[in-house]
Amino acid sequence: xxxxxxxxxxxxxxxxxxxxxxxxxxxxxxxxxxxxxxxxxxxxxxxxxxxxxxxxxxxxxxxxxxxxxxxxxxxxxxxxxxxxxxxxxxxxxxxxxxxxxxxxxxxxxxxxxxxxxxxxxxxxxxxxxxxxxxxxxxxxxxxxxxxxxxxxxxxxxxxxxxxxxxxxxxxxxxxxxxxxxxxxxxxxxxxxxxxxxxxxxxxxxxxxxxxxxxxxxxxxxxxxxxxxxx
Amino acid sequence: xxxxxxxxxxxxxxxxxxxxxxxxxxxxxxxxxxxxxxxxxxxxxxxxxxxxxxxxxxxxxxxxxxxxxxxxxxxxxxxxxxxxxxxxxxxxxxxxxxxxxxxxxxxxxxxxxxxxxxxxxxxxxxxxxxxxxxxxxxxxxxxxxxxxxxxxxxxxxxxxxxxxxxxxxxxxxxxxxxxxxxxxxxxxxxxxxxxxxxxxxxxxxxxxxxxxxxxxxxxxxxxxxxxxxx
DNA sequence: TATAGATAGAATACAGTGTATCGACATGAG
DNA sequence: CTCATGTCGATACACTGTATTCTATCTATA
Numbered sequence: 001x002x003x004x005x006x007x008x009x010x011x012x013x014x015x016x017x018x019x020x021x022x023x024x025x026x027x028x029x030x031x032x033x034x035x036x037x038x039x040x041x042x043x044x045x046x047x048x049x050x051x052x053x054x055x056x057x058x059x060x061x062x063x064x065x066x067x068x069x070x071x072x073x074x075x076x077x078x079x080x081x082x083x084x085x086x087x088x089x090x091x092x093x094x095x096x097x098x099x100x101x102x103x104x105x106x107x108x109x110x111x112x113x114x115x116x117x118x119x120x121x122x123x124x125x126x127x128x129x130x131x132x133x134x135x136x137x138x139x140x141x142x143x144x145x146x147x148x149x150x151x152x153x154x155x156x157x158x159x160x161x162x163x164x165x166x167x168x169x170x171x172x173x174x175x176x177x178x179x180x181x182x183x184x185x186x187x188x189x190x191x192x193x194x195x196x197x198x199x200x201x202x203x204x205x206x207x208x209x210x211x212x213x214x215x216x217x218x219x220x221x222x223x224x225x226x227x228x229x230x
Numbered sequence: 231x232x233x234x235x236x237x238x239x240x241x242x243x244x245x246x247x248x249x250x251x252x253x254x255x256x257x258x259x260x261x262x263x264x265x266x267x268x269x270x271x272x273x274x275x276x277x278x279x280x281x282x283x284x285x286x287x288x289x290x291x292x293x294x295x296x297x298x299x300x301x302x303x304x305x306x307x308x309x310x311x312x313x314x315x316x317x318x319x320x321x322x323x324x325x326x327x328x329x330x331x332x333x334x335x336x337x338x339x340x341x342x343x344x345x346x347x348x349x350x351x352x353x354x355x356x357x358x359x360x361x362x363x364x365x366x367x368x369x370x371x372x373x374x375x376x377x378x379x380x381x382x383x384x385x386x387x388x389x390x391x392x393x394x395x396x397x398x399x400x401x402x403x404x405x406x407x408x409x410x411x412x413x414x415x416x417x418x419x420x421x422x423x424x425x426x427x428x429x430x431x432x433x434x435x436x437x438x439x440x441x442x443x444x445x446x447x448x449x450x451x452x453x454x455x456x457x458x459x460x
Numbered sequence: 461t462a463t464a465g466a467t468a469g470a471a472t473a474c475a476g477t478g479t480a481t482c483g484a485c486a487t488g489a490g
Numbered sequence: 491c492t493c494a495t496g497t498c499g500a501t502a503c504a505c506t507g508t509a510t511t512c513t514a515t516c517t518a519t520a
Contacts, residue, residue, distance in 0.1 A: 152381030
C-alpha cells in the first residue's frame with residue numbers, strides 16, 4: 001500500500017476566490033480569445049457550477065474588468081523610471097507588449113475606465129515621474145494624449161494582425177498582390193492618393209511604427225512642458 | 231368606395247437589400263447600443279424571418295463592418311480641406327462627432343481594419359491633402375499617428391460618458407466627492423500623485439481636451455514634415 | 461397543359477449564452 | 491433535538507447566431 005495506489009481523498013475543490021476565477025478566465029481568453037470566455041466554461045475549468053461564480057462576481061462585464069486589471073499587473077514598471085519621458089514611453093511599450101501576449105486586451109482597452117488597483121498603480125507610477133512639476137494640467141493632458149495614442153495604436157496593430165492571420169498571407173502579399181477586394185478597389189482609380197501610398201510606401205514593422213508615432217508625440221509633449229526642442 | 235376603405239394590397243414586403251438591413255441595424259444600435267443588435271431583431275424590424283438576412287450577409291461581424299462603413303459616409307468631408315492640417319483635424323473631429331451621434335461606433339472603432347468604400351473614401355480625402363509631397367513615409371506615419379490618437383481618445387471619452395451616465399452623477403461630483411470606491415482608493419495614500427492630480431487638476435470639457443491633444447500631435451507632425459515651429 | 465426541376469423563403473432545430481429562481485443540505489444557535 | 495441561516499447545485503428562462511430541412515411558388519421543358 002503505497003502513496004500511489006492509495007486513492008486520493010475526494011479532492012474537495014480548492015476554495016474559490018476571485019483570483020482563481022480571473023486566472024481561469026484569462027487562461028481561456030489567452031487560448032481562444034475573448035469570445036471563448038463564457039461563465040460556464042470558466043466555472044467548468046474550476047470544477048464548479050456556473051452559478052457559484054455569482055458569489056464573487058456580479059456580472060460578466062465585471063469579470064472582464066477584473067481581467068483587465070489583472071494584466072495591468074504585468075504593465076507595472078519594475079523600476080522607477082528615470083524621467084517623465086521614460087515613464088510615458090515605458091507605459092506605452094509595456095501595455096503594447098501585454099496586449100501582444102494577451103490579444104484580447106486590445107478588445108477591452110479603452111472600452112471602460114480602468115480603475116482597478118493595478119491600473120491605478122500603473123497610473124500612479126507614470127504620474128510620479130512628473131513629481132515636482134507645477135503645471136499639472138499640462139501633465140494631465142500629456143498622459144491622456146499618450147495613452148489615447150497607444151490605445152488606438154495597439155488596437156489597430158492587433159486588428160491588422162488578426163486580419164493578416166485570417167488570410168494566412170503575409171501583410172506584404174496581402175496588401176500588394178492578392179488581397180483581391182482591396183486591389184480591385186484601388187484599381188478603380190477612385191482612390192489615387194491611397195493607391196499611391198499603398199504602392200509606394202515602405203512598410204515598416206509594427207514595433208517601429210508604434211515607436212515612431214510615440215516619439216513624435218513625446219516630442220510634442222516635451223515642447224508643451226517647456227523643454228527646448230532638440 | 232374611396233381609397234380609404236379600399237384595403238391596401240397585401241403589402242408585399244419591400245425588397246430586401248443590404249442597405250435596408252444595415253439601416254435597420256444602425257437604428258437599433260442607435261437606440262439601444264451594440265448589444266441591442268441581434269439578427270433576429272434586425273430581421274423583425276424588416277418584417278422578415280431571421281434567416282433571410284443570410285442571403286445578404288454571411289455573419290454578424292460582417293454586419294458590424296457594414297455598419298461601420300455606413301457611418302463613415304457621415305465622416306466624409308463636405309468640401310476639400312485647405313491644407314493637410316485642416317484635413318487631419320477635420321477627420322478627427324468628424325469621427326468624434328459621428329461617434330457621439332452613434333456611440334456604438336466607439337466600440338467598433340479600431341476593432342477591425344475599416345476597408346469599406348466609405349472608409350476608403352475618407353482615407354482618400356485625408357490623404358489627398360498631402361498631394362505633391364514626396365516624403366510619403368512621413369505622411370503615412372502622420373496619418374496613422376493621428377488616427378491612433380483619435381481612436382483612443384474617442385473610446386475613452388465614450389467610456390467615461392457611459393460611466394458617468396451609469397452613476398447618474400456629474401463627472402465632477404463623481405470624481406471628487408462621492409464615487410465611493412475611487413475616493414476610498416485615493417484616500418489610502420497609495421496613489422499620491424494620482425490623488426493630487428484628481429484633486430488639483432482643473433477638469434476641462436471633453437471637446438477641449440480632445441482638441442488640445444490633437445493640436446499637440448499636429449504640431450509634432452508639422453515638425454516632422456519639416457515645417458518651422460510656431 | 462402537365463410535369464419536372466429549381467429556387468426562394470419560412471420553419472424548425474441545435475448548441476450555446478447570461479442570469480433568476482428554487483430547493484436541498486449542511487452548519488451553527490438555542 | 492429543533493430551528494434558522496445561509497451556501498451551493500440544479501433547474502429554468504429567454505435569448506443568441508447559425509445549419510438544416512421543408513414547403514411553397516415559379517420556370518422550363520415535354
